[in-house]
Amino acid sequence: MASKRPASPVTIESLNPKVLKCEYAVRGEIVSVAQKLQQDLQANPGSLPFEEILYCNIGNPQSLGQKPITFFREVLALCDHPCLLGKKETCSLFSADSIKRALTILDQMPGRATGAYSHSQGIKGLRDTIAAGIEARDGFPADPNDLFLTDGASPGVHMMMQLLIRSENDGILCPIPQYPLYSASIALHGGTLVRYYLDEATGWGLEISELNKQLETARQKGITVRALVVINPGNPTGQVLAEENQRQIVDFCKKEGLVLLADEVYQENVYAPDKKFNSFKKICRSMGYGDKDIPLVSFQSVSKGYHGECGKRGGYMEVTGFSPEVRDQFYKMASVNLCSNISGQILASLVMSPPKVYLALSLGYASHGELVTQAYIQVGDESYDSYFSERDGILKSLARRAKTLEDAFNGLEGVTCNKAEGAMYLFPRIQLPKKAIKAAEEAKKAADAYYAIRLLKDTGVVVVPGSGFGQVPGTWHFRCTILPQEDKIPAIISQLTDFHKKFMDEYRD
Amino acid sequence: MASKRPASPVTIESLNPKVLKCEYAVRGEIVSVAQKLQQDLQANPGSLPFEEILYCNIGNPQSLGQKPITFFREVLALCDHPCLLGKKETCSLFSADSIKRALTILDQMPGRATGAYSHSQGIKGLRDTIAAGIEARDGFPADPNDLFLTDGASPGVHMMMQLLIRSENDGILCPIPQYPLYSASIALHGGTLVRYYLDEATGWGLEISELNKQLETARQKGITVRALVVINPGNPTGQVLAEENQRQIVDFCKKEGLVLLADEVYQENVYAPDKKFNSFKKICRSMGYGDKDIPLVSFQSVSKGYHGECGKRGGYMEVTGFSPEVRDQFYKMASVNLCSNISGQILASLVMSPPKVYLALSLGYASHGELVTQAYIQVGDESYDSYFSERDGILKSLARRAKTLEDAFNGLEGVTCNKAEGAMYLFPRIQLPKKAIKAAEEAKKAADAYYAIRLLKDTGVVVVPGSGFGQVPGTWHFRCTILPQEDKIPAIISQLTDFHKKFMDEYRD
Incomplete structure (x- = not known):
C-alpha cells in the first residue's frame, strides 16, 4: 500500500519526534527575549530601564571583552598566512617562539596548509603534542592514537551518544543539575536520561549511594545503563571533585560495566586554593587500571580554560x-x-603545550675552589612572561569575580549559593514565595524561568533558569556566569540586588 | 526485570546498529592501506615500486600543493590577531582592502572577537554579506535569516536528515552514484536510501522518468519519501545540470511534496564552456515559486570552489x-x-564576496564640444588583480587537468570516461575481465575495490572504487580527483596506463 503524501511536505507533526523532544536551555527562550530587547535598545536607545544586555547565560568570555592569549593568536595568524614567515617585518611583529611554533606546526600538516583536510582524528603531529601535554599533566603515558580532535567538545559527546544508544532502553547516567548538552544529545539519539542528583547541601557532592540507587531503579525498569557522565569541574554547579571521590566513581563504573564519560573542559578553571583538578585518566592509572580495565572518554575543549x-x-x-x-x-x-577545523586543532595543541620556562643553575667556582650554584636563571620561551601574566591575570580575576558574586548572592533574601570551586558559573538557589510560584504557573512558566525573564526585562541581565539544567523538584535556581569584566560586576550586583528586593516585596507571602 | 549487564561494557554487538550499517568509502579501506604504505615509505625509502602516495581519493586541493587565495588569508590572519591592525608594518604586509575588510568584520562580531561563540546561525553581519552574494549570483532576494552557517556542508546535511527521518519508513531519494555522505547520514539516522540512477550514457543525465519510477516503487513498499537530493555539479560524476532539467526537478518536488536538498558545493567549479551553474533557488524563483511554494535547502561549502x-x-x-x-x-x-567555527564563518562570507572591480567611464569633451567617453578605467579593490589571477590560474589549470585525465582514461583498454563538466572528479567506467571479477570475489572484495587496491600497491595512486558511491549493478568504476598539481599529471597517467595494461594482461579473458 502506498503511503499518503502530506498536504505540506514538512510540518511540526512530520518532523523526527526525537528532535521535538530535545531541549537546550542555554540558548532557549531567555536568549530569544534578550536578542529582541537588544534590537529594541539599538532602535530606541533609552527606551528600556537599562542601557545594555549583560549576557551571563553562557560561558563565552571573549564576547564580554576578555582578550585572547597573544601567543596563541600569533601562532594562528602565522599558520593561516605563512607568507608572513618570509617577511623581515614579521620578526618585529611576532615573538620568536610563535614563529618557531608556527614553522613546526606547518611542517606537521599535509601540504603545510591549514586549508587541507587532515587525518580524520586530527593532524598526527598536533596529536603528539597534545599527548605529551596530557602526559605532563597526569604523569602517565598518553597515546596520540587515542585522541580524536573535535570542533569543540559537543561533537565528541554527540558521537559517543550515537555509538552507545540503540533505543530508549539504553540509558545514560547524568548529573542533575547538568549541562543541557547531555540531555539534548540523549534525546536526539533516542536514549533515556537516567538522573542522579548532586547534593547541594554538601557543595554539590557526588554520592556513590545515589549512583547505586539510580542505577538500580533504572535497571528495574528494564533500562540498560551504558555510561556515566561526570562533569568535573561541574557545570552549572562549579564543584571540583576530590581525588577519593573520583576513585569511588571509577570503581563504580568498573564494577557496573559503565563507560565513564568525563567532561573535563573546565580543567584549567579551578579557583579554590584547596582544590586541584585530577583527570579521570590519571585517577584510573594511579589505581592500577590500564587500558583493558575501564572504558573512559575524556572531553577537553579550547572554549573554556x-x-x-x-x-x-x-x-x-x-x-x-x-x-x-x-x-x-x-x-x-x-x-x-x-575532520575538525584545523585552527581549532592547532589551538588544542597550543592549549596543551603553552610557552614554557624552567630554572637553570648558573654554576661557578667559589674562592676556595669549590663548584657552587651562583644563581638560578630563568630559561625558556620568549613569550612565557607575557603568556603567564595574561593567564594569571585572567584566572585571578575570575576567582575574584566568583567570590564577589557568590557573596552578593548569599546576601539576597532567600538565596543560598555554593562556592564556585571551579568552572565559570554560580548556581544559586532561590526560595521563591508561593505567590511568585503561582504567578509563574499562571504565566505557564517554571518559577525560576519566570524570575529570570523578569530579571532580564528589569535589568538586562541574562541568566539561565535552573529548570534548564534540572534540579531537585520543588527547588529553584539560576545559573549565572562569572564572566562579565570586573568593572561591570558592581553594577550587575546592584541591579540584581535591587531587582531581587523588588521582586520579593512584590511576591512575599 | 533488571536487564543483564554485558561482560565487557562495549562490544561491536552492543553498539548502535545504525552506526555499524554506515559506510564511508572516501576514507575507507583504501585510505587505511595508503596510510600504511606511506608509513612504510617513510621507514624504508625505496622499499616500494613508487616514491610517494598520490592521493586522488578526496577533494582536498591544498594537501596537494594548491596555494590559498592571498586575500582570504590576509583577512583571516588580521581577524585572528587584530593587534596587527595597530602596527605600522601591517600596511606594507597586507593589502589595503584586506585591512578594511578585517575591520568591517571585527565590527560585526560580539566583543570584536573571533574567539567568541556567535549567534547559533552565524554572525549576523557575515550572513548579510553572504545574502548579498547570493542575490548578486541569482538576481533574486536572499534573506540573512534563512542562512545557517555550518562547519562545512556535512553538518548541515546531517541536520536535515536528523530533522526529516523518523524511522526506516522515511526515505530520501539520492542519486546513484552519490557522494557517500548522503548514504552514511541516512544510515546513521535510520532512514531508507531510495536510489535513482544517473544515466551514464547521456553524460550522467538526471531523468525525471527515473525519479518517478523510483518514487513510485518506494511508495509501493510503504516508504514515505521526504526529500530529493540533487548534487549539482555532480559528485562523483562531474555533470552540470541544464536549466530546463532543473525546472523539471523543481516541478517534480513540488508535485510530489518533497524537500529539495540541493548540494551546490561545486558551484564555482564549472569547466565546460557551454555549461553554467544555476542555483536551484534561482530556478525556483525564476519559475515564479516563492517561499511558500517549495521547501528548498541549498548547501554551500568553503571546501570546494x-x-x-x-x-x-x-x-x-x-x-x-x-x-x-x-x-x-x-x-x-x-x-x-x-555555533560553527568563526574562521569558517568569515571565509564563507569572503567566498561569497571576494574582491571586486568595475569599469568606470572617464568622460571628457570632444573638440566639437560634445560629452564623450574618453576611456574605461578599472576601479576596485587593491587585491582584485592578484585575486583574479590566482582564481583564474586555478580554475584554468583544473580544466586542463580534467581534460588531460579524461583523455588518458578514454585511451585505456575497456575504459570509458564522461567529461568532467564541473566539480573535481572523473568517474571512469572499467569493463573488468571475468577473470578479474572472479579474483576479486575470491579476495572478498568488490571488483573495482580489488582493482583500486592493486593500483595503489603498484603505483601509489589512491582512487576510490565506484562501489563506494553506488553504481548500476554489474558496472565498475572508480573516482579520481583532478587535483594533483599539473607537473604530477604526466607521471600519474603513465603509471596508471602501465598498471592498467599489466592488470588487463594478467586478467584478460
Missing part, C-alpha cells in the same frame, strides 16, 4: 579502554565528517 | 520554504552545537 576560545570550536576526546573493533567504529564516525 | 579551503570547515545552508514553527526546530538544532 583561561583562554576561552569558544569561537574556534577546538577540542579533543581521549578515548581509552575500547577494543580495536569498537575503535574502528569511532574512526569511521569521525571520518564521515572528514 | 577554486579556493578549496577544506581544513577551515566553513559553509552554510540557505533554508527556504519552511513554516516558522519548523524553522524554530532548525534553530534549536543549530543551538545545541552553539
Whole structure:
C-alpha cells in the first residue's frame, strides 16, 4: 500500500519526534527575549530601564571583552598566512617562539596548509603534542592514537551518544543539575536520561549511594545503563571533585560495566586554593587500571580554560579502554565528517603545550675552589612572561569575580549559593514565595524561568533558569556566569540586588 | 526485570546498529592501506615500486600543493590577531582592502572577537554579506535569516536528515552514484536510501522518468519519501545540470511534496564552456515559486570552489520554504552545537564576496564640444588583480587537468570516461575481465575495490572504487580527483596506463 503524501511536505507533526523532544536551555527562550530587547535598545536607545544586555547565560568570555592569549593568536595568524614567515617585518611583529611554533606546526600538516583536510582524528603531529601535554599533566603515558580532535567538545559527546544508544532502553547516567548538552544529545539519539542528583547541601557532592540507587531503579525498569557522565569541574554547579571521590566513581563504573564519560573542559578553571583538578585518566592509572580495565572518554575543549576560545570550536576526546573493533567504529564516525577545523586543532595543541620556562643553575667556582650554584636563571620561551601574566591575570580575576558574586548572592533574601570551586558559573538557589510560584504557573512558566525573564526585562541581565539544567523538584535556581569584566560586576550586583528586593516585596507571602 | 549487564561494557554487538550499517568509502579501506604504505615509505625509502602516495581519493586541493587565495588569508590572519591592525608594518604586509575588510568584520562580531561563540546561525553581519552574494549570483532576494552557517556542508546535511527521518519508513531519494555522505547520514539516522540512477550514457543525465519510477516503487513498499537530493555539479560524476532539467526537478518536488536538498558545493567549479551553474533557488524563483511554494535547502561549502579551503570547515545552508514553527526546530538544532567555527564563518562570507572591480567611464569633451567617453578605467579593490589571477590560474589549470585525465582514461583498454563538466572528479567506467571479477570475489572484495587496491600497491595512486558511491549493478568504476598539481599529471597517467595494461594482461579473458 502506498503511503499518503502530506498536504505540506514538512510540518511540526512530520518532523523526527526525537528532535521535538530535545531541549537546550542555554540558548532557549531567555536568549530569544534578550536578542529582541537588544534590537529594541539599538532602535530606541533609552527606551528600556537599562542601557545594555549583560549576557551571563553562557560561558563565552571573549564576547564580554576578555582578550585572547597573544601567543596563541600569533601562532594562528602565522599558520593561516605563512607568507608572513618570509617577511623581515614579521620578526618585529611576532615573538620568536610563535614563529618557531608556527614553522613546526606547518611542517606537521599535509601540504603545510591549514586549508587541507587532515587525518580524520586530527593532524598526527598536533596529536603528539597534545599527548605529551596530557602526559605532563597526569604523569602517565598518553597515546596520540587515542585522541580524536573535535570542533569543540559537543561533537565528541554527540558521537559517543550515537555509538552507545540503540533505543530508549539504553540509558545514560547524568548529573542533575547538568549541562543541557547531555540531555539534548540523549534525546536526539533516542536514549533515556537516567538522573542522579548532586547534593547541594554538601557543595554539590557526588554520592556513590545515589549512583547505586539510580542505577538500580533504572535497571528495574528494564533500562540498560551504558555510561556515566561526570562533569568535573561541574557545570552549572562549579564543584571540583576530590581525588577519593573520583576513585569511588571509577570503581563504580568498573564494577557496573559503565563507560565513564568525563567532561573535563573546565580543567584549567579551578579557583579554590584547596582544590586541584585530577583527570579521570590519571585517577584510573594511579589505581592500577590500564587500558583493558575501564572504558573512559575524556572531553577537553579550547572554549573554556583561561583562554576561552569558544569561537574556534577546538577540542579533543581521549578515548581509552575500547577494543580495536569498537575503535574502528569511532574512526569511521569521525571520518564521515572528514575532520575538525584545523585552527581549532592547532589551538588544542597550543592549549596543551603553552610557552614554557624552567630554572637553570648558573654554576661557578667559589674562592676556595669549590663548584657552587651562583644563581638560578630563568630559561625558556620568549613569550612565557607575557603568556603567564595574561593567564594569571585572567584566572585571578575570575576567582575574584566568583567570590564577589557568590557573596552578593548569599546576601539576597532567600538565596543560598555554593562556592564556585571551579568552572565559570554560580548556581544559586532561590526560595521563591508561593505567590511568585503561582504567578509563574499562571504565566505557564517554571518559577525560576519566570524570575529570570523578569530579571532580564528589569535589568538586562541574562541568566539561565535552573529548570534548564534540572534540579531537585520543588527547588529553584539560576545559573549565572562569572564572566562579565570586573568593572561591570558592581553594577550587575546592584541591579540584581535591587531587582531581587523588588521582586520579593512584590511576591512575599 | 533488571536487564543483564554485558561482560565487557562495549562490544561491536552492543553498539548502535545504525552506526555499524554506515559506510564511508572516501576514507575507507583504501585510505587505511595508503596510510600504511606511506608509513612504510617513510621507514624504508625505496622499499616500494613508487616514491610517494598520490592521493586522488578526496577533494582536498591544498594537501596537494594548491596555494590559498592571498586575500582570504590576509583577512583571516588580521581577524585572528587584530593587534596587527595597530602596527605600522601591517600596511606594507597586507593589502589595503584586506585591512578594511578585517575591520568591517571585527565590527560585526560580539566583543570584536573571533574567539567568541556567535549567534547559533552565524554572525549576523557575515550572513548579510553572504545574502548579498547570493542575490548578486541569482538576481533574486536572499534573506540573512534563512542562512545557517555550518562547519562545512556535512553538518548541515546531517541536520536535515536528523530533522526529516523518523524511522526506516522515511526515505530520501539520492542519486546513484552519490557522494557517500548522503548514504552514511541516512544510515546513521535510520532512514531508507531510495536510489535513482544517473544515466551514464547521456553524460550522467538526471531523468525525471527515473525519479518517478523510483518514487513510485518506494511508495509501493510503504516508504514515505521526504526529500530529493540533487548534487549539482555532480559528485562523483562531474555533470552540470541544464536549466530546463532543473525546472523539471523543481516541478517534480513540488508535485510530489518533497524537500529539495540541493548540494551546490561545486558551484564555482564549472569547466565546460557551454555549461553554467544555476542555483536551484534561482530556478525556483525564476519559475515564479516563492517561499511558500517549495521547501528548498541549498548547501554551500568553503571546501570546494577554486579556493578549496577544506581544513577551515566553513559553509552554510540557505533554508527556504519552511513554516516558522519548523524553522524554530532548525534553530534549536543549530543551538545545541552553539555555533560553527568563526574562521569558517568569515571565509564563507569572503567566498561569497571576494574582491571586486568595475569599469568606470572617464568622460571628457570632444573638440566639437560634445560629452564623450574618453576611456574605461578599472576601479576596485587593491587585491582584485592578484585575486583574479590566482582564481583564474586555478580554475584554468583544473580544466586542463580534467581534460588531460579524461583523455588518458578514454585511451585505456575497456575504459570509458564522461567529461568532467564541473566539480573535481572523473568517474571512469572499467569493463573488468571475468577473470578479474572472479579474483576479486575470491579476495572478498568488490571488483573495482580489488582493482583500486592493486593500483595503489603498484603505483601509489589512491582512487576510490565506484562501489563506494553506488553504481548500476554489474558496472565498475572508480573516482579520481583532478587535483594533483599539473607537473604530477604526466607521471600519474603513465603509471596508471602501465598498471592498467599489466592488470588487463594478467586478467584478460
